[in-house]
Amino acid sequence: MRTLIVEDDLISRRLLQKMLSPFGECHVAVNGKEAVEAFSLALVEREPYDLVCLDIMMPEMDGQECLKALRRIEAEMKVPPKQEAKIFMTTALDSMKNVMEAYHRGGCTAYLVKPIALEKLHETLREYKLIA
Numbered sequence: 485m486r487t488l489i490v491e492d493d494l495i496s497r498r499l500l501q502k503m504l505s506p507f508g509e510c511h512v513a514v515n516g517k518e519a520v521e522a523f524s525l526a527l528v529e530r531e532p533y534d535l536v537c538l539d540i541m542m543p544e545m546d547g548q549e550c551l552k553a554l555r556r557i558e559a560e561m562k563v564p565p566k567q568e569a570k571i572f573m574t575t576a577l578d579s580m581k582n583v584m585e586a587y588h589r590g591g592c593t594a595y596l597v598k599p600i601a602l603e604k605l606h607e608t609l610r611e612y613k614l615i616a
Contacts, residue, residue, distance in 0.1 A: 485614055486526070487511070487535045490519040490550065491574070492542045496598065500537055500574070503602055507615055508534075516545025520553050523569075527561050533569045535614055538592075540575040547573060551590035570612050572596055 485508035491497040492514050501510050511533075513519040519538065526532050536554065540547035551571060558568050570593040577597075594608050609615045 485509075485534045486531065487537065488513060488519060488522055488526075488533045488569075489537045490514075490516065490542070490547070491537070491539045493539070496539070496574075500600070503600070503605055504535075504537070507609070515542045516547065516550030516553070519550050520545070520557070523554050524557055527557065527563070532563070532567070535609075536569050536571045537574050537596075538571055540573055540577065547575070548590055551592055555591045570594070570614060572608065574598060574600060 487504050487508065487510045489497055489500045489504070489510055490513045491500060497512055497514075501512065504510050511522060513522050519536070523533060523536065538547045538551060542550075545553075551573065554569070554571065571591070572594045573592045574596050575598060593612060596604065596608065606615065
């Protein structure tokens with residue numbers, strides 16, 4: 485599993501890396517702009533990400549804006565729906581407005597509230613068939 489962790493907070497970024505690295509390669513981006521560049525490059529190189537963990541609150545480009553950009557890139561590159569990256573939004577804000585925006589306007593796969601419990605992360609990875 486190839487994962488892109490998009491998180492501006494060092495501790496959160498390291499924690500997600502530690503939790504996800506047993507399942508494969510993990511790359512990091514510290515903001516939405518970096519994430520868009522890494523995601524695009526991965527598609528061009530034909531090494532797409534299986535999973536993107538995307539923080540909502542970040543400088544330069546927030547997670548909601550980044551989510552829409554990633555889905556737009558997949559559409560422009562004609563990625564079939566079954567091959568689209570799974571995108572898990574991660575946030576400390578458990579707000580219905582953010583959830584609705586992420587799912588209905590952005591096309592996220594799942595929504596995880598921080599602090600993310602290892603068991604909940606594994607359950608979500610299994611639910612979307614990213615791990616056995």
